[in-house]
Amino acid sequence: MRFDLAPLEGVTDFTFRTALCRFFPGADRCYSPFIAANQTCSMKTREKKDVAPEHNSGVLLVPQILTNRADVFVWAAKEMAERGWTTVNLNLGCPSATVFTHGKGAGFLSDPSRLDAFFESVFETVPDGIRVSVKTRIGIEDAKEAPALLEVFNRYPLDELIVHPRLRKDFYKGKPDLDAYRLFYEGCRGNLTYNGDIFSAADLEALLHVFPRTCRVMIGRGAIRNPAVFRMLRGGAGPDAGELMRFHDEVLAGRMEDLQGFANTAGKMKEQWFYMGSLFEHADRYLKAVKKARTLEAYRAAVRALFENCRLAAC
Ligand SMILES: Cc1cc2nc3c(=O)[nH]c(=O)nc-3n(C[C@H](O)[C@H](O)[C@H](O)COP(=O)(O)O)c2cc1C
Numbered sequence: 001m002r003f004d005l006a007p008l009e010g011v012t013d014f015t016f017r018t019a020l021c022r023f024f025p026g027a028d029r030c031y032s033p034f035i036a037a038n039q040t041c042s043m044k045t046r047e048k049k050d051v052a053p054e055h056n057s058g059v060l061l062v063p064q065i066l067t068n069r070a071d072v073f074v075w076a077a078k079e080m081a082e083r084g085w086t087t088v089n090l091n092l093g094c095p096s097a098t099v100f101t102h103g104k105g106a107g108f109l110s111d112p113s114r115l116d117a118f119f120e121s122v123f124e125t126v127p128d129g130i131r132v133s134v135k136t137r138i139g140i141e142d143a144k145e146a147p148a149l150l151e152v153f154n155r156y157p158l159d160e161l162i163v164h165p166r167l168r169k170d171f172y173k174g175k176p177d178l179d180a181y182r183l184f185y186e187g188c189r190g191n192l193t194y195n196g197d198i199f200s201a202a203d204l205e206a207l208l209h210v211f212p213r214t215c216r217v218m219i220g221r222g223a224i225r226n227p228a229v230f231r232m233l234r235g236g237a238g239p240d241a242g243e244l245m246r247f248h249d250e251v252l253a254g255r256m257e258d259l260q261g262f263a264n265t266a267g268k269m270k271e272q273w274f275y276m277g278s279l280f281e282h283a284d285r286y287l288k289a290v291k292k293a294r295t296l297e298a299y300r301a302a303v304r305a306l307f308e309n310c311r312l313a314a315c
Pocket residue numbers: 006007008009010032033034064091093094135164172195196197198218219220221222
C-alpha cells in the first residue's frame with residue numbers, strides 16, 4: 001500500500017514536510033500546496049522556496065500546479081523537472097471562490113471539453129520523463145458530472161488520478177461520496193488514488209472493505225491531526241507525547257527562521273493546532289490559550305501547559 005501526504009495550503013509547507021518525514025517516517029510522497037503558476041510564467045519567491053530541493057531533504061516531493069493553461073502547466077513542469085521533481089500534479093479540486101471563478105481548480109471541471117484540449121496540448125508538449133498526475137473532485141454541483149470527467153482522464157496517460165470524492169459545493173463538509181467514487185474505482189484505466197477522511201486504521205479498513213483493490217491512499221487532515229498516522233497505518237505505534245512535542249518544536253523553529261519571527265509563524269502554527277488539538281483529551285482551555293498567544297513566549301508556555309496537562313486521545 002502506498003501512502004502520500006496531501007497538500008494543505010498554509011500547513012504542509014516544506015518545514016512541516018521535512019519534519020514529518022524525519023520524526024514520523026511513513027509517507028511515501030508529499031505533495032506541495034498548489035503553486036499558482038500565472039500567465040507570465042513566474043512563481044512567487046515563497047513558492048520557489050517551497051519546492052527547492054535543499055528545503056525538501058528526505059522528502060519525495062510532487063509539486064502541484066494550479067492553472068488552466070497548458071503552456072503555463074508545461075512551463076511549470078519543466079521548472080520542477082530542473083529541480084529534480086519528475087512528477088507534477090494538476091490541481092482540479094480547489095473550491096475557493098477566487099480560484100473557482102477564474103476557471104481553475106474545481107472551476108476547471110465545469111468544461112470537460114476544455115479540459116480535454118488542455119490535456120491534449122500538455123501531452124503533446126511536455127518533455128519525455130516528466131510524469132503528469134491529477135488531483136480532482138467528482139464534480140461541481142452534482143456527481144452526475146463525474147462520468148464525463150472520467151472519460152477525459154481516461155484518454156490520457158496520467159501517472160495517477162487522485163480522487164477526492166466530494167463536489168466543489170461540498171467544500172470539505174459532509175461525507176465523501178463513495179457511490180460516486182465507485183465509478184472511478186471501476187472505470188479508471190490508470191493508477192487510482194483515494195483521498196478523503198482517512199484518520200485512522202479503522203477508516204482505512206472500512207475503505208478497503210468497500211474497495212479492496214485500493215493500493216494508494218492520500219491523507220491530509222489525518223496527518224496534521226496525528227503525524228504518526230502513516231506509521232500506524234503500516235502497523236506501527238501511535239504517537240507519544242515526547243516525539244510529538246519534538247516534532248512540534250522542530251516545525252516551530254523552522255518556521256520562525258523561514259518566516260522571520262512569530263508574527264508570520266503564529267497563523268500557521270495555530271492552523272496546525274486546529275487539527276492537532278483533537279489529538280489531546282479535555283484540551284479546550286489549553287487550546288484556547290494557544291490560540292490567544294500573541295508572543296512566542298506566551299505561545300510556548302501555552303503549548304507546554306497543553307502537553308503537561310492533557311493526555312493523548314486514543315487514535
Ligand atoms: C486548509 C486546506 C488547504 C488545502 N490545500 C490544498 C491544496 O493546496 N491543494 C490541493 O489539491 N488540495 C488542498 N486541500 C485539500 C486536501 O489536499 C485534501 O484533498 C482534503 O483535505 C481531503 O483529504 P483529507 O480528508 O485526508 O484531509 C486543502 C484542504 C484544506 C483543509
